[in-house]
Amino acid sequence: MRLFISEKPSLAEAVAKVLPGAVRKDGAITYVGDDAFVPLAGHALAQAMPDAYLPDDVPLNKKGNKIWREQDLPIVPTTWIMEPEARLQRNLAAIEKLLKTVDEVVHLGDPEPEGQLIVDEVLHYFGNRKPVIRLLVNDYNETKVRQSLANMRSNDAPEFRAWYRWAYAQSHYNWLFGLNLTRAATLRARALGFDGALTVGSVQTPALKIVCDRDRAIETFRSVPYFTMTARIEHANGPFIGMWKASDEQAGLDDAKRLVDGSVAKALTERLSGQIASITDYEKAERREGAPLPMSLNELTVAACTKFGCTGAEVLEAAQKLYDRPLQLTTYPRTEVRHLSEAQHADAPEILAALRKNLPAMQGVIDRTDPSLKSSAFNDKKVDGTSHHGIVPTVATADLSGLTPLERNVYDMIVRSYLAQFYPPAVFMQTKIEAHVDGERFLASGKTPVSLGWREVYAPVEDDAAAASADADGSEGKQHLPAMAQGDAVTCAACTLQSRETKAPERFDESSLLKAMIDLHKFTTDPAAKARLKEGKGIGTSATRAGIISELRERGFLEPLKGSKTKFMTSKSGRGLLDALPGPVKDPTMAGMFKIALDGVASGEISYEQFIERNVGFITKVVTGLRTASMNLPVAPGVPCPKCRSGQLRQLKSEKGPFWGCSNFTAEPKCSASYPDQDGKPNFQMKAKPAKGFGIKKVEVA
Ligand SMILES: [Zn+2]
Incomplete structure (x- = not known):
């Protein structure tokens, strides 16, 4: 019998579904034929808090926790203590029981370091000696799960040990x-x-x-005024606007090579206007641009936040829901890889067929894909040694009407970046012109689309950013550039100055x-x-x-x-x-x-x-x-302590209301002077009952 320990219930369900045999439930255990499944839900064991490592003579606060003291820091555990999470106690007990009888354990953590740790730490906790094999599921669809089951590897494989060491060391470092x-x-x-x-x-x-x-x-930003200069340059085939590029020797520039001297700028325009000039460089070439790779979680998050104004956490949640059962519409989202395996190329017709059913409105762009095209995304070398690939749609069909607008948008984005892989490259004509006018250099460039290719279906967010920055400096105008050749004579009809200001980030x-x-x-x-x-x-x-x-x-x-x-x-x-x-x-x-x-x-x-x-x-x-660090923090004014004469009385909060205590409470020697509060001042006539461990707040730390 095998025991499958999964990171979460949905993963166990996805695998259990494809195994033969009768299904029987027994508490936290689901038996499928000869196999047993026990799911976890994230970490079943938590790092013990500092109290577990501190000496027993540390005084307790009202909540029964050991008070914080300088002399105890840093707290460095020699043996790390793990504590079972109450919410998963039943599941842990089931695992402990089954580990005694099963022949083999199947590790069903998510395919990444944290998922590796979540199951491994449970196995360590129970001192497991049974052989462990690792099952990696990137896609909840049945065929893929079956493939994964056929490709299980020893949990001792170097890749999995590396994941474990990464997550294990990180958890201790964070603590x-x-x-x-x-x-x-x-x-x-x-x-x-x-x-x-x-x-x-x-x-x-x-x-x-x-x-x-x-x-x-x-x-602290101070805006700096500066000038840019453009020239209307006339060629026999038509005029165009050139952007002036200052030479290194140009007078009147600041450190960032911006023209800041107004009189120099004015003199330049006067000197250059009306001059005969020549084309010193002319380049016109067809450029082909392949589709961007499918997205990893990084690209998906940045793109979705930019386009839809949501938070990264919301994008991850949406991507997780699309991946999880019951939808299973997309592959594993927490990936850092963008490429796809070459074997995934063969999935295209089936995936495209599913997309036709899921997204009837996109019928046209789906029909124009060519599944025989193989983009550079399909590359075994790039996914070698990782168990991940870019986020892509799966063969699952589902009713999308229950999706939130963001889930719908994230799905759309993943689908479009996938469809782009089956479109031809985008083709455009790139033109670059350089003209010299009396020793000064002017540049113009233009990009004319020849055929849209994949851009018909997918618009990367970087395009918007590039367009915005091009508009800002005016270098990449949308002007039509006349045909010409190097050495052609032109006239600088008019030079114009533009007043600009540096902008704060x-x-x-x-x-x-x-x-x-x-x-x-x-x-x-x-x-x-x-x-x-x-x-x-x-x-x-x-x-x-x-x-x-x-x-x-x-x-x-x-x-x-x-x-x-x-x-x-x-x-x-x-x-x-x-x-x-x-x-x-x-x-x-x-x-x-x-x-x-x-x-x-x-x-x-x-x-x-x-x-x-x-x-x-x-x-x-x-x-x-x-x-001994000095800190600049908003501190309420203190009152000198009449008892020890070195500390300051501060207003502190207790369950019964405010009171005043001495700042030397945790010092050596300690001063436990405390007074009731009266209208925001210490009342020296009455002694307050000293509160144990006052002002100690428990802080949850990520
Ligand atoms: Zn005092």
């Missing part, structure tokens, strides 16, 4: 980083009179810093922040870091970034920009937190480098022990630094 630094920062802030929690996360905090840096750049919205987290290399000036960050794909993963942004909003660190539906900025508390934290904790480049180190653990380049040791060293240094 060490988040819990220790949140406690250290909060304790320091509290000693300085701040009544609140300073939550710190290894990806969350650097992401917040990216937004804050941009906000401050905008707020844009505030972030969901899609631009997601992009920034991926394209982190664009935000660092260190060339060595740049190259590595690009390779490491920034901070966070495609499956976690959107959730991290949502969390920053929920915590109130990000707030909506007034007058905008999609843009946001850092809040006062978000900035206060960042300013209070030392550089390395919030530096996005450091966070990116950490992720690269994690890839090193997965590949075996560095051991898990080395990785943890290095990070514990770093965290210890930060914790020590935080003990």
Whole structure:
């Protein structure tokens, strides 16, 4: 008998459906013929919180938790304790029982590192010794599930061990980083009179810093006026507009090579107007452009957020629903791969037939596909060694009327990027002209479509962005360019100056922040870091970034920009937190480098022990630094403590209402002076009953 342990119920159902034999339910177990299925629902085991590792003599607060103390930091578990989740207790008990009797275990986690960990950690917890094989399901459709069942591999395969090491090391790093630094920062802030929690996360905090840096750049931005110059150039075949390009030696330029000197600009137009000139370069060539690759979760999220103004978390949720049972309309969404396997090419006719049924309104564009065309997306070398591929539609047919507008839009986007693979390339005529007028260079370029090809069915969002930036600098005009040849004589009929102003960078919205987290290399000036960050794909993963942004909003660190539906900025508390934290904790480049180190653990380049040791060293240094860090936080004015004379009395909250306690409560020697509150001031006539562990707030850390 085999025991299938799946990451979630829908995955178990999809596999159980294709196996032969009678179905029988017994509590958390579903038997199908000779096989048993027990589903989980995410992590069945949770990392124990710090209390499990702290000594027993740490005083407790009112809730019975050990109080936070500087001397206990950093908390570094030597043996990690896992605690069963109450909601999955029944499932865990069933697994424990079955592991004693089955011949073999089938690991049915999602095909990525987190999914690997979710099932592996349960097997470790029960000290499993039975052989384990790994089943990877990317597509819930029956034929694909059967194929996956025929291709199961040992769970000891290097790919799966690498996934496991990645997720395992990451979970410990996040624990060490988040819990220790949140406690250290909060304790320091509290000693300085701040009544609140300073939550710190290894990806969350650097992401917040990216937004804050941009906000401050905008707020300190001073617009610089400058000029651009165009010329109306007349050729025997017709006129066109050329854009002036300054030479390096040009007088009157600023550091960014913008023409800022008005008198130089005016003199130039006067000198050049009416001059005889010549065409120094003329290029006209047909260009062919193949369809963009199908989308990974990154592209899908950025594109959908840009087009539909939604959040990344909403896109992931929609993509997950399209993939999951009962719809099964698209393949596994949490993929970082865009290519498809060559075997998937043969699926095209069947998928197209399903799309005809699902999307009658798209009949025309589906009919014009040619399933014999094989785009560059179908490439075994590019999907080699990964169990993933780009997100594509499946052969499933379903009633789409129950979909939300966003689910419908996301499906449409996935379908169109798939259909584009079966269209010919887009063809256009690219023209480039260079003219010299009395030693000055003028450029013009144009793009004329010859045939739309795949663009008939799919419009990538990058096009909109490119069009917007082209309009802004006016270089890629939509003008008709006359035919000509190099060496032709022309006249510069008139030169015109345009007054422009440099613009502040844009505030972030969901899609631009997601992009920034991926394209982190664009935000660092260190060339060595740049190259590595690009390779490491920034901070966070495609499956976690959107959730991290949502969390920053929920915590109130990000707030909506007034007058905008999609843009946001850092809040006062978000900035206060960042300013209070030392550089390395919030530096996005450091966070990116950490992720690269994690890839090193997965590949075996560095051991898990080395990785943890290095990070514990770093965290210890930060914790020590935080003990004496100065912080600029909104703090209510304190009252000198009459008892110890060195602490400050601060207004604190208890269940019975406000009271006043000494800031030396956790100091050595400690002062437990406390007074009742009277109209916002300490009442020195009456002694309040000292509350155990006052002001200690439990903070949930991602
Ligand atoms: Zn005191």
